[in-house]
Amino acid sequence: MGKSEQLANYWLQKVDGKKDENWLVNRISTHEKDGAKVAQIRGEGTILSEEHDGEEDIITYRLCATFLVHKQHATYHEEEVHTHIARMRDGQIIHDERVEDGVQPHIQGLVVFESNDEDFDRQFSYDRRAAVQYAERWWNDYNPAYKKFEVDCTNYVSQCLRAGGAPMRGEPNRNSGWWFNGENWSYSFTVANALRWYLSGSTQGLRGKEVADARLLRPGDVICYDFEGDGNYNHNTIVVARNAQGEPLVNAHTANSRMRHWAYVDSPAYTENVVYKFFQIGL
Template identity: 50%
Template sequence: MEKLKDIWLEFYQSERETADWWERKKVLCEERDAKIVRIKGDGHIFQKIRFANDVSYRYLLHVSFFIKQMDRFYIEEDVTPYTFRLVDGEIRDHKRLVAKSESSNNQSLVMDELQSDSVANDRFTYNRHDAVQYAERWWNSYNPAYRKFDVDCTNYVSQCLHAGGAPMRGAPVREKGWWYQGDNWSFSWAVAHSLRWYLSGSTQGLKGKEVESASELIPGDVICYDFQGDGRWDHNTIVVTKDELGMPLVNAHTDNSRNRYWSYEDSTAYTTDIKYKFFRIGE
């Protein structure tokens, strides 16, 4: 096990030093008057497959960044899946595992549902503390009351919103409302693109008010990401706290992360065409 730990940490270090995302992360810290003062990593093998003299491993690398920003210290955490093969003792094909992207061709159906929402204007009391507490409890694990998705970011954010008191509605029609029920769920519950549009248009139950900048968000709010800038929304996060400059730090699933800077400029999915949507929840 110690040998394998050395393998994944050495690989992470070599990948980091040559990766664009690492350079972007360092620049991002400098722009925020922040500095990474220590990095700690560990791994956990979750799959081992042996075939003759070829052994394939899949593991989760948990990296903690100890960050100092002005007079404040905080820990950012990231858990990323990797894979490699050992063939006659030689490491081959060591790389990140990339989750399959979410897909939904139901944008028009969701938009039709949003138009029907206009007949009502129900309010709910959003408990931001409970939403953030849930986000912290489950950022790197999975509530057995819900299904775990390969691309789990929106499912996780939806669970956080529901923990904060957001009411479900629309079951059992998947194109309607926002809900999770047994072994079924709405598109808006689990698909990033659908939740983005639902938050934009819902006028009853769960709803969001779009604001202009990330600085206007507070813990419990939601950020949506279109990494390619092509109109297909790929990812969602929940704000859990703010840094010393008043900017959001977020939690997320898929590549599980905690206290990550909101802009995702240090993500391997980041492009210069990225677009964001910022939603105040419950307003």
């Protein structure tokens, strides 16, 4: 039996028996608590590297899981990707560890400010469909026209907003506006906390209207996450759909995810102190 088959059998046993705590079993549990049923799980693995350490083989691989979720009268596919490191001995997996997904650290002294360009159009027509189509196309891939970051969530959301027609401004000042030119970019284009504050304060071009309830969001809108509740927002997602209860389902990068429930309660980064910001785009 090859290593790919061994990994597949390992995860099949984990899921079927709900053995031990892992992100697949946690996701099933989260849906069950929310009144939904995961009718099917399909996994695809890609081996990234193999090393040898004495009697052990060390396998780094990427696991993509697709969940078929039923809730009331709605059915949809939710997808998520994580990197794992497995240690094998004598053809058996003796240890498997998920590589922790990165969140953006706080950048000291980072200030994003508004430029006062009276000639810049204050209104733009936001094509939500185009933004969501882009989000679906690139949720588990990287557009070569943009730089790829280790913590890529905000870069991905910004690309989606740009695909929806959001106008850029502020170049070449990285602290100003929201922009990308192929070789350089504003902090607000790639840093989670900077985009959150830009959406709050922008009065021209790309701007967001903050609302109090996630259910007021539509596909193409943005959610910002401060997992620790310390005032530093370290993750962003884009809404791509809503479930039967009208709650947003989101796509994201870093831990590449598709149609994930917006609250992230089963994320390793989640804490009870989490603070969310909900932004309607283009209003």
